[in-house]
Amino acid sequence: MPELPEVEVVRRGLLAFTVGRRIARVEVRHDRAVRRQPGGAGPFVAAVADRTVLDIRRRGKYLWWVLDSGDALVAHLGMSGQFRITGGPAPAADPPAAQFAQDPADHPHLRIRFTFGDGGPAVDFQDQRTFGGMQFVPGGAELPGPLAHIGRDPLDPQFDPDRAVATVRSRRSDIKRVLLDQTVVSGIGNIYADEALWAARLHYARPADRLTRPAVRRLLDAATAVMAEALDAGGTSFDSLYVNVNGESGYFDRSLHAYGRGGRPCDRCGTAIRRDAFMNRSSFFCPRCQPRPRSRPSD
DNA sequence: CCTGCCGCCTGCGCGC
């Protein structure tokens, strides 16, 4: 479920626990977590061990650790991936910070563990559904090769809204499908797609190439705004599946207008929010504010 | 090149 805001929360959390630290040991506990790595766990461990982390960067839902060798350690959280700080001394501060460090005992979904040369807290990659994973990419510090096809995300300072609008309108597909296409604009997943469509009063099945330039612009602005607000709130989470590096949940789910609100009244007009199956997943929308397009695209 | 479908995974909650 992690989309751009949740991944950014993780990036910021990771920064404090990785930058300037030398990775002393890497343990791959589940080969599927490195399935994108040519040669598997062996080459992964060998390439990463003894490197110092310089930075953590992000594009869309992808993260990459910049190593002092100029290489990159790419990570994607998939559906259920988490980076967690483990085995460190719990700070004496606030009670919530008791969650600061997990018990050093192995978590059932532990996939990869990074241990550092300074003897401080470890960084664990945990992933219940194993759609996530990591990959070492030689020379990938600026932009790892496997991410080259991903579009810039709306929080990127170099994101070009006019260009994004033009790309969206060039696609012969339903607007929601285009929103979820990471090569067009990255970072948007099912939750924020539904929220942006609700805010822009557009039905998910509207043909992208029939929307006006201003309409697409409003939609992308809405997506940007909702993701920025979610980031401020620490991300969206419905359960313990998504948490930050310290195990804490964000609270943006309280601000959602469409996603997960089937049967409940629309915050704008009071009509019951509907849930449709679309693209083998759920789409939540207000049937009054977001009317279905009248005719199928039939040129 | 473009579009859209499938398979990959595990845990939870529901209905019978």
Add this chain to the structure above:
DNA sequence: TGCGCGCAGGCGGCAG
């Protein structure tokens, strides 16, 4: 009670 099924769903690969 226990079991099977639907659902959660991002993304790479691939067919057309």
